Amino acid sequence: MMDRQRCRIIVVKGGWLTTVQDLGRYGYQQYGVPITGAMDRFSAIVANRLVGNSDQAAVLELTLKGPVLQFERDTVIAITGADLSPTINGSTVPLWQSILVPYGSRLSFGKQRTGSRAYLAIAGGIDVPLVLGSRSTHCASETGGFQGRPLKPGDILLCGGNSGELADRLIGKRLPDRLLPRYERSIPLRIIPGPQQDFFVKQSLAALTEVTYTVSPQSDRMGYRLSGPKVVHKGSMQFISDGTVMGALQVPQDGQPILLMADRQTTGGYPKIVVVISADLPLAAQLAPGDSVTFTPCTIAEAQRALRMHRTQLDAALPPINSSFLCR
Template structure:
């Protein structure tokens, strides 16, 4: 068991996500940074979809009641065992009675704590992920609270030697300005040509409204092509007849403050979605904090697939090293 002495700012149980339920309006939830999530599980020898703790901005304080093997990946929120600094992106041993805590965030926004065997919570709709807006999954459908206890599962697959570390070339770096690559669409045709260009020319600032549901950006107003609104659409130029929202869709209500819809967002609605963040850069989005700057870069489908291939190759290198 793991006892929660302090919960941190927002710590939830997450796995790869609740895939395949969009038709009933259920978003996937799941780890926002899939690369860091997968690597954390590989470092402890778990099934790659085992549940971990996703820690945001400020880490929890956890007491382990038994010996365990852990790994911590993702943004730079320096971990400590019994107040002594320990490494990230490395297989660590923790003894029964030891306390794991975290220092102040120095880079990125989220870290992933994997425990050999996985975090054992009920499976709901094929996933252990927490979706707080509906109160399902994880630990009672909510973020951790002081006094909670977490059970350790039995999903370990291979033994990984203590001290195994990920090569530095495979560890992402986290700055304060970011380039996020997107595919234009679904409704970019609604923007004027000038506003399409402005979307890519501007450096957008992340507002305080940035969480698992979505990130809101501050910049300049984007304008729409004039038209008579079709039947079924709202009266605002940013309204369209309802459509589905893929994860990473960027909508622009009323043309101001674009919103990147993320893991816990609604699955459809009636606002234009002018672009969609490519899957690999959703990992980058997970590590962006309020106040930081983002510049959007347009990619073709072919370029996006190549970026996905590159990430897969990195994970394959890690798998080869650890299995």
């Protein structure tokens, strides 16, 4: 049944990897269901707030090369995160602010300028079924999102509508410049000592903070393989699989660390030497193969303060429609 209030968006080109994501699928990790969700939660939340959505609304995550989308109704959108050179009917579109897309417009993307993942929020959110409490796509298990897979030509997305009055209030809303993230090709990530430091030789943790690692081409939404100096295990201690978290740096026997990201498995069989703090994960999510990272030590208290400060600043600039973070 067609709802007149809803916007139809026709996918003309799918882009390199365009998926429906929200803030993740919680409550099923004990059954082996990965969290998934937007890699860069900050950009996804900002995009939603700019168009008057709750933080949990489903958005599109665009990777490196964006899609071509045809809008079948006037609607309000916002694009945040990476600059993938968006244009509407050939005119450049500003990032980090809400804009009106008139009926019949075509949104396209061009060259990747900064970052690697852009987020497209549409007023009312993308209407795909909730699967296990979330609209996020997990491609590996074909769960959630748009038919459990990335978008391809011919797909039609339905979006919740919003009144014209609301649209008038939204247009031009933007994130203040002082809160705009800066995406660099080489970034420092703050780390907390991990649960299995004792699996590594004594100087490993200190050594990790003195070197640079490169994001290898074998990197995806599950994790980034980092190449650089070996992290040395203490012999070949058997490790029994346990719980993982986004941001954990696990180290297989070859000594090349893997930074676990949004689609990581719920449990893993490699020891975790450090964990990147939550406040820095949105920047980590914007890395592309060839970019590099360094690691800076941090405490849990500092990490939580950093996250709360980010959130307080964001809430002051763009108040949430629904205040919960990550939880639904």
